Amino acid sequence: MDSNIIIKLSNVNFYYGQSRALTDISMNFRKNKVTALIGPSGCGKSTLLRLLNRMNDLIDDTRVEGEILFEDKNIYASDVDPVEIRRKIGMVFQKPNPFPKTIYNNIAYGPKLTSTNHHDLDALVEQSLKQAVLWDEVKDLLSKSAMNLSGGQQQRLCIARALAMKPDILLMDEPTSALDPISTAKIEELIEELKKNYTIIIVTHNMQQAARISDETAFFYIGNLVEYNKTEKIFTKPDVKQTEDYITGRFG
């Protein structure tokens, strides 16, 4: 696999029961880039995102066909531990979902569970909060409940929590849709910063957000990958008419 490619999908199909949600998807995600997945509701973009760290395993009666290579290994191979995959490929959800614990323990919880080496925890908590640009706001509140933070702070805490597991990839499922414009701007700024060290794949309904923060954009429609190109190209002169109709609001 090309060293710039971190995930490679080949002929991936995904089924909820008998219903096919993704059709023959082949695409590569590039390392240290932000890739946006866009498309109307029900197009399969969130399904695809959840496939990448085996979150769909948790849903009954689902089936994956094809191959998803990460570090040259099919993440759906029988000898692959999904928990290990989720450690390397972290996820941030639409609604901030901190644990009802202290700020410190929100970050330390995952590393405590997966590592026996606990004496670096303080440093890891500080480093993760700094990476999520939250440290200055919460450094004196580490023993307070995370539930007292604002929505935007909670979302950055969730990002810090994901970073504490030292992942290679961060999956984000509409991470700012529940946030106000200032918090959204902070998360977007953070994403720009994080891509130096991480690969980010983000699902968003906000076209301008996709245009602002992503390097590459993939447009999905009814389970098909319609167009995948550099973001600048998609938003100025897309190759496919269907993409143009969608991003210019001519759909439906």
Added chain:
Amino acid sequence: MEEKRHTSSHYEKELQEIKNGLIFLGALTEKAILLAMKSLSERDSDIAHKVIGADDELDKLDTELEERCIKVLALRQPTAIDLRFITTAIKITGHLERIGDMAVNIAEKAIQLNAEPQLKPYMDLPRMADIVAEMIKNSLDSFIRNDLSMAEKVRQAEQVTDDLNEQIFRELLTFMMEDSHSIHRSLMIMQVSKNLERIADHAKGIADMVTYMVTGECVRHQTCELEEKEPA
């Protein structure tokens, strides 16, 4: 291919109004050029005064159109074809406004020339004005219809106006060499010709933007097919 309508009918209407505004502004500038030339060829300065008086209306329309475009950029954040349409519209309105100013320049020269005995019957100038008016019309038609071949036709016609301008210049040079009393009038006619030639440049500018709007490719600084075939 018929363009699908936007889900938002208000947005659709805003874009259509910009398009209509440009057609209207284009028609007014075309009329201004033809009237300015009529004033010259029929030696009727009243017509020229009307052209000069109508320029405020053109300027007002230009400002209004630009404001509409900026409003769409700010409020709708257009992308892809809509983005290319709006940026093209902003450029076109600027070109048309400048064309209007040049029609005024021609009208001003017509008033001065009409006050003196006619140097010679005007032959090439009205021909050039017809070509230029046609170029404006075609460039706007290509914009409305997304018609690349018509835009190319405009780009090619610009070379013809360059040649005509040069021919007029050479002819007037002979007049000036033969009779020093003709210098002042010759220089004014040269300026009329130069203004027509610059109007053709603006029409080509519009055609270039149409090509960008349709293809996403910037051709502003490329030579057109005709120029490539016939090196100077």
